Amino acid sequence: MRVLAAMSGGVDSAVAAARAVDAGHDVVGVHMALNRSPGTLRTGSRGCCTIEDALDARRAADLLGIPFYVWDLSEDFVADVVEDFVAEYAAGRTPNPCVRCNERIKFAALLDKGIALGFDAVCTGHYARVLPGPRGPELHRAADAAKDQSYVLAVLDADQVAHAMFPLGDAPAKERVRAEAAARGLPVAAKPDSHDICFIPDGDTRGFLADRLGxxxxxxxxxxxxxxxxxxxxxxxxxxxxxxxxxxxxxxxxxxxxxxxxxxxxxxxxxxPAEALRVDGLSAADAVWCAPRPAGPVEVHVQVRAHGEPVPAVVEATAGDGLEVALRSPLTGVAPGQTVAVYDGTRVLGSATVSATR
CATH class of the missing domain: 2.30.30.280 (Adenine nucleotide alpha hydrolases-like domains)
Known part of the structure; x- marks a missing residue:
């Protein structure tokens, strides 16, 4: 297959690209330039979109012997992720920009461009698995529960899952991935993980929003x-x-x-008080299904945070793209704007955006 490897400049995406090469695929590396200030350096930054990251991605691609390109998706990123983030907070909701980035940038803008150029799949360093199923490819949790990132990928539809490749999904632990990177001579083997919100590198979300909203x-x-x-x-x-x-x-x-x-x-x-935060049910909108849309109420597990515990629930798809969730175990502090991901065992069925709690 012709595979477009999204290379962020971190260890995970570098090893994922290396594994795609080992599997015999025709791999091309691409770094998504999302920062509108390309001269930004990592000094003091906790993000993942600096010029140093682009250089690290290029060095990894050179070591793997694959072509490498930088694609400027900064306008898409600002419009679909940053401006959405600001608008959601202004409306009193709590968005997850990593979910939005996966939905609209990595598996929409990037995948659409890749398919148009003749690629068969996009490869990323996410910890999740795409497994064969009786009705086509299925999205599942990663083997390492501590690193599982299926929650932020639950916004993918069935076609996007069919064109996704996650070579690290079976990795037993992040330490093994770092050891593999070191053994391959990848210069990012010991590079710290990025965290927090990449476009707010100083971590001051309130200050970032105040600058834009007054x-x-x-x-x-x-x-x-x-x-x-x-x-x-x-x-x-x-x-x-x-x-x-x-x-x-x-x-x-x-x-x-x-x-x-x-x-x-x-x-x-x-x-x-804390007890007033307990909720027994959710209403959600903008549902996306990577599995067949449920025809009626189904017993599942749902998750409302990237590293939250899944809880048993009954979900029912409603008119349009709505979703009703009756929780078997109460959740605490669920905010409108959060993503609710729906699971059947390890399999991701779909997701929706919380609109109300009860």
């Missing part, structure tokens, strides 16, 4: 509407948050308070 002062209130403090923008909060609430009055019982809901139109943040 100050929108409002009140922090309890469930009865009593004013407990003030804020400079509802975008600085997310459901379940405990710290940085700016409260001027302690709770009568002395217990911690958490963000229960965010009302951007009224510029209000509602706080309350």
């Amino acid at each position: 100050e929108e002062p409002g009140e922090v209130v309890d469930a009865d509407g009593a004013v407990l403090g003030t804020h400079t923008g509802t975008y600085g909060f997310t459901v379940g948050q405990r710290k940085g609430l700016g409260l001027t009055r302690p709770a009568p019982d002395g217990r911690p308070r958490y963000v229960l809901s965010i009302e951007p139109v009224r510029r209000t943040v509602v706080v309350g």
Whole structure:
């Protein structure tokens, strides 16, 4: 097969490309330039889109003896990931930009371009597996549960899964991948993992949003509407948050308070006790299925965070692209805007975006 290997400049994507070469595929490496400031260096950065990353990807490709290109997808990234991130927070929701990047950049813009150029598959360093099934390729969790990244890939549809390749899905542990990289002489073998949000390298999400949305002062209130403090923008909060609430009055019982809901139109943040965060059901929209769409209620497991525990639930696809989720075990602190991924055992069935909780 002709394989387009997405090479971020990290150890995972380098080893994934190497394994694709070993498997006999015709591999071409590509680095996605997502940063609109290409001169950005890694110094002080916790992201994955620096000029040093592009150079690391090129060195790995040279060592593997494969062609290498840099594709500028920065305009797509800003429009589909960064601006979406800002708009979601402005609307009082909590998005996951890594999910959006996989959906709209790595497996939409990149895959579409690759297919148009005659490639058969896109190869990435994600920890997940594509396994053969009776009705076609299936997306499954990785063998290493600690590194499983199937949650952020649950937005892929069946056609995208059929054109995806995850050579690290069977890796028993990240340490083995690093050891393999070292044995291959890849210069990124000991390179630290990227983390946090790549386009907010200093980790100051509230400051990033304030620069783009400006100050929108409002009140922090309890469930009865009593004013407990003030804020400079509802975008600085997310459901379940405990710290940085700016409260001027302690709770009568002395217990911690958490963000229960965010009302951007009224510029209000509602706080309350931890037990008020427990939810038994979810409504979600924009459902995407990489398995056949359920014809009725089905017993499954759902996951609402990248490294969260899956919980048993009953899900039912509703009119359009809606999804109703009845939880068998309550979840805590689920925010509108989060992705709910649906699993049958290790298999990913699909996902949707949480619109409401109950």
